[in-house]
Amino acid sequence: MIPERIEPRDLDKGARAELKTLSKENADWVARHLVAASEFLDDDPELAHQHATSAARRAGRIAVVRETLAITAYATGDFSLALRELRTYRRISGSNDQLPLMVDSERGVGRPDRALEVGRAVDRAELPVAVQVSLAIAMSGARLDLGQPELALAELEIPQLDPDRAYSYSPALFSAYAEVLEELGRTAEAAEWRARTARAEAALGAPAEAELVEIFEIEEEGEPEPEAQAEPAAESEPATESEPNHDDPGAVLEDDVAAVIAEGEALDAESNDAESNVAESNEAEAHDTESNEGGRDGAVPSAH
Structure with missing residues (x-):
């Protein structure tokens, strides 16, 4: 119920x-x-x-x-x-906003080649920035599934991989990059990117705040406060008059x-x-x- x-x-x-x-x-x-x-x-x-x-x-x-x-x-x-x-x-x-999830689902059913085809079928420039990043991470995972770590790293080397700034999507991107570096045996670089992941998470604060796409400086101090490059955040619903609360009309949560x-x-x-x-x-x-x-x-x- x-x-x-x-x-x-x-x-x-x-x-x-x-x-x-x-x-x-x-x-x-x-x-x-x-x-x-x-x-x-x-x-x-x-x-x-x-x-x-x-x-x-x-x-x-x-x-x-x-x-x-x-x-x-x-x-x-x-x-x-x-x-x-x-x-x-x-x-x-x-909408193609769930394209990264489609790529990951293709990986889930054991079709990494098909996952790459699905990801390449859409012009990434037409996707929202956060979706572009999620897609890059999913495509990188498909490359790892195929035993292609160098290409997996290349999938993640996108403009949003900026070590000096943190957006809502940065921790996931930094972490994925660190994992592929580890896979390649580049442990020192992997450690640096894990540290950047931690700094990005700290800069972004709580998960609810991380939904904002404001830019945060995470390495340099004394810089002027950067402009917010705001992707439109999901608009919260304003308070409205209370609506009638209808009882569940006899539905059961059956599968x-x-x-x-x-x-x-x-x-x-x-x-x-x-x-x-x-x-x-x-x-x-x-x-x-x-x-x-x-x-x-x-x-x-x-x-x-």
């Missing part, structure tokens, strides 16, 4: 906007499950995945719902399901991944995805299941 303290308005403002194609009651119910999935992701990924699955049963054509299901599947180690849901999310949303997969396959067929082999009978069965569970309130894919 969803904890009573979780309210629909706890969901990010942008995500809530995507749920407007649903009825008010259904949108609130789905929003609460998405918030629960986010809250439990780190400490109990299986429970987070159950919440995401429950949301997908009612709103499987909403991009943020499929994205959440993909992330929780990845967290539980179900890389095949994560890949399926990430592809569906990308078709619905038109209904099969129904979600069936819908994902139906979406694959509708978009003529080359990887889809779904028959019309499976699509009809999936929609029958949806109608038995309360329907999806006529939700349609949203494009971004």
Whole structure:
């Protein structure tokens, strides 16, 4: 069950906007499950995945719902399901922001060559800077999987690998660079980059603060305070009037991944995805299941 303290308005403002194609009651119910999935992701990924699955049963054509299901599947180690849901999310949303997770999921199913192909299929210059960095780290990991440490190091040598400044993504990038240097036997350099990782984390402060992309000087002292190079941070939702708190309409947190997969396959067929082999009978069965569970309130894919 969803904890009573979780309210629909706890969901990010942008995500809530995507749920407007649903009825008010259904949108609130789905929003609460998405918030629960986010809250439990780190400490109990299986429970987070159950919440995401429950949301997908009612709103499987909403991009943020499929994205959440993909992330929780990845967290539980179900890389095949994560890949399926990430592809569906990308078709619905038109966004490549989860490309690094797709690359890592390809690695998870044992296809590092395919992971590199997926990562190279998109112009990195068109991605947000933080996504570029995450992609570089994932691509470096795929190179290591293939026994190519020199190329793994080259994947990380991007403009954002700046030892004198720290952004929200810098600790992860510095740490990945140190690991590859260690793999190459360059232990002294690896130690230097680990020290930079620690200084970057200290400069950025708490995780909540690290979401900001302000620049921090981490080695030089006495410098003028640098300008913030702000990537737009996620806007927090302003306080609004309290919304009615609807009870969970009889839903149980059962593992209904099969129904979600069936819908994902139906979406694959509708978009003529080359990887889809779904028959019309499976699509009809999936929609029958949806109608038995309360329907999806006529939700349609949203494009971004």
